[in-house]
Amino acid sequence: MxxxxxxxxxxxxxxxxxxxxxxxxxxxxxxxxxxxxxxxxLKEQRKNSLYDIPLHSMELVVFDLETTGFSPYNGDEIISFGAVSVIGGEIQYDQSFYSIVNPKRKIPDDIVELTGITNGMASDAPELIVVLRDFLEFVQQKVLVAHATGHDKNFLNAALWRTSKVSLSHRVLDTMMIAKWLMPKRKDLSLDSLLHAYEIPVTMRHHALEDSLMTAQLWSKFMEEIKSRDVDTLGDLYALLSHH
Structure with missing residues (x-):
């Protein structure tokens, strides 16, 4: 039998x-x-070598996730994705992505207060695998950029593995690491601190799309400084960041 x-x-x-x-x-x-x-x-992405791409024409997606907490391997879930396309240092405001995700669990009260995403909003949202697919379709083969990428990469990898048994294969740049390289003596490298330092207006923090747009503006500011240091390609930038 x-x-x-x-x-x-x-x-x-x-x-x-x-x-x-x-x-x-x-x-x-x-x-x-x-x-x-x-x-x-993700299989297709692994075939691409992007190191020789000139930074001034490189296609990027700046993204952010909101989550129920800090541990994707201990029951926390993604509750929203936000992203915006950038070419070189030019933000493509007409090419953005935003979606709430149904985490299939209760969102803690402090996270509801922080993000504005209620349990009612989340229960009506698409499930994770649907939003992941739509997000990756938006990203295509572009380089990903985020601020303090450890959190976002951990949640993305956990979600990809749980839904599809794959890991993220895209190149990821961290604006916090770039800030550390550009300003080695600066102590506070938080997004709020850097937005203030570069006089970037704060619209709505802890909203995945708004945070992505503000981080994209920070990336644009960084691109001006990177160019002034004669860094021409993604490979050049990675080589410099590897020392930090």
Missing amino acids: KDMRPAGRMWHLYKMGGLTPAITSMFDVQSAQQMAFIRSM
Whole structure:
């Protein structure tokens, strides 16, 4: 008698037709399509070498995530994605992305207060795999930029692995690390402090799209300083940042 519990069913289907049919059968068709898109997008990204691309014409996506807390491996979830396209130092204001995500758990009261995203708003939002797919379709093969990227990369990688069994393969630049290189004596490298230092108007903090737009403006300011230091390519920039 065949073992038709999930693990046994998976093994049976694997033997009959390979892993992809097995995975597909365990999810609904739409989720399987989302997963296939995410996996193919990240596989394609791994083929690209971007080190020789001139910074002045490089296509970027500045992004931000809002989350229920700080630990993606301990039950915290993404509740919104925000992103905006940039070419060199020019922000493409007409090319932006924003979506709330249904975290399928209660959003803590302090996070509701911080972000303005209520449990009612989140319960009506699309689920994670749908928004991940849409976000990656917006990003395509572009370089990602964020401020203090550790938090965002951890949540993105956890989400990608949980939904699609892949890891992020895009190049990621951290505006905090760039600030550390440009201003080695500066103690406070928080986004709020740097926005103040560069006289960038603060619109709405802890809103994923607004934070992305403000970080994009910071990136534009940095690009002016980077150019003045004769840094021409992404590879050049990575080489300099590796020392910091």
